[in-house]
Amino acid sequence: MAADVTEQLGDLLPDVFRAIDLTGVLLNGVLGGTIARQRRFDLVGFAILAIVSALGGGMLRDTLLQAGPPVALTDPYYLGTALAGAVVAFFVPLGGRWWNRTFLLADGVVLGCWAATGTAKALAAGLGALPAVLLGVTTAVGGGMIRDVVVGQVPSIFGGNTLYATSAVFACLAMTALYSWGYETAGMVAAIVVGAGVSILAHWRRWVLPDAEAVRLPVPSRLQRWWRRHLPREPG
Numbered sequence: 170m171a172a173d174v175t176e177q178l179g180d181l182l183p184d185v186f187r188a189i190d191l192t193g194v195l196l197n198g199v200l201g202g203t204i205a206r207q208r209r210f211d212l213v214g215f216a217i218l219a220i221v222s223a224l225g226g227g228m229l230r231d232t233l234l235q236a237g238p239p240v241a242l243t244d245p246y247y248l249g250t251a252l253a254g255a256v257v258a259f260f261v262p263l264g265g266r267w268w269n270r271t272f273l274l275a276d277g278v279v280l281g282c283w284a285a286t287g288t289a290k291a292l293a294a295g296l297g298a299l300p301a302v303l304l305g306v307t308t309a310v311g312g313g314m315i316r317d318v319v320v321g322q323v324p325s326i327f328g329g330n331t332l333y334a335t336s337a338v339f340a341c342l343a344m345t346a347l348y349s350w351g352y353e354t355a356g357m358v359a360a361i362v363v364g365a366g367v368s369i370l371a372h373w374r375r376w377v378l379p380d381a382e383a384v385r386l387p388v389p390s391r392l393q394r395w396w397r398r399h400l401p402r403e404p405g
Contacts, residue, residue: 186282186357191250193279196272197223198254201316203263205255208320212259218316219255220248226311230287230304234294273372274365280333281364284309284340285357289348298345305341309364310334328380332371335378340364 201222205215224241231239241247257263287308291301310333314324326334340360347356370376 186286189278189282189361190286191246192275193283194223194247194250195254195257196275196279197312198251199258199263200254200272200313201251202255202258204316204320206258206262212255215255215259216252218319219258220251221319222312222316223251223254224248224312225315226283226287226308226313229311229315230290230308233304233307234290236290236294273369277336277365277368278361280309280337280368281340281361282357284337284364285344285360288341288344288360289353289356292345292348298349301345302338302341305344306334306337309337309340328378330377331368332376332378333368336364336367336371339367 198219201218201220202215204222205218208214210218224239224247227247228239228241231237231241237243241251284305286305288301288305291304292298296304310326314326317324340363343363344356344360347353347359
């Protein structure tokens with residue numbers, strides 16, 4: 170009986186992961202469309218920002234892996250779901266507390282799923298742990314980064330926001346560890362839990378990484394005096 174339940178669960182989980190994956194595509198398509206609405210773009214702008222936001226990270230990952238055409242171009246569900254997100258954002262102005270809370274929870278789950286997917290694909294291609302983590306993070310945050318560049322702003326993951334890329338790193342590390350032990354499915358589950366947990370907790374507690382100005386190394390006073398005497402001053 171227990172063996173039958175385990176087998177059924179093993180058959181069900183890939184479908185669950187795919188559903189989470191497509192949910193992430195829809196959510197990020199809506200997010201891209203929401204930014205297009207703020208910039209007063211037309212329907213073409215909505216579609217482009219939705220596609221870039223929802224599929225950019227995965228397409229960049231697949232291109233770097235050189236393992237054939239990106240999945241976003243070979244599986245019609247991905248492109249169609251991203252465009253559906255653009256249509257939703259075009260006709261429905263989303264916002265308010267309920268949308269923000271729902272998006273935060275769902276986005277955290279998707280973050281972990283995308284980080285795990287990118288890591289697993291890199292490891293399956295024979296790459297080491299560090300490149301796998303890099304591609305996992307790229308999958309998770311690459312679309313948002315490209316979207317920000319397209320609209321002419323500094324990518325939000327570069328600082329000033331609660332932990333997001335860092336949450337993806339922890340999710341990738343969990344996936345890498347369990348994948349190396351032969352537990353790929355458990356790695357997916359662990360990455361989703363870790364990615365969502367860290368992301369939501371960071372948002373709740375307002376955790377951010379310090380910038381360079383906030384980190385000061387202890388420098389002896391003698392070295393500071395030498396520094397001021399010998400280094401050229403900035404003009405003005």
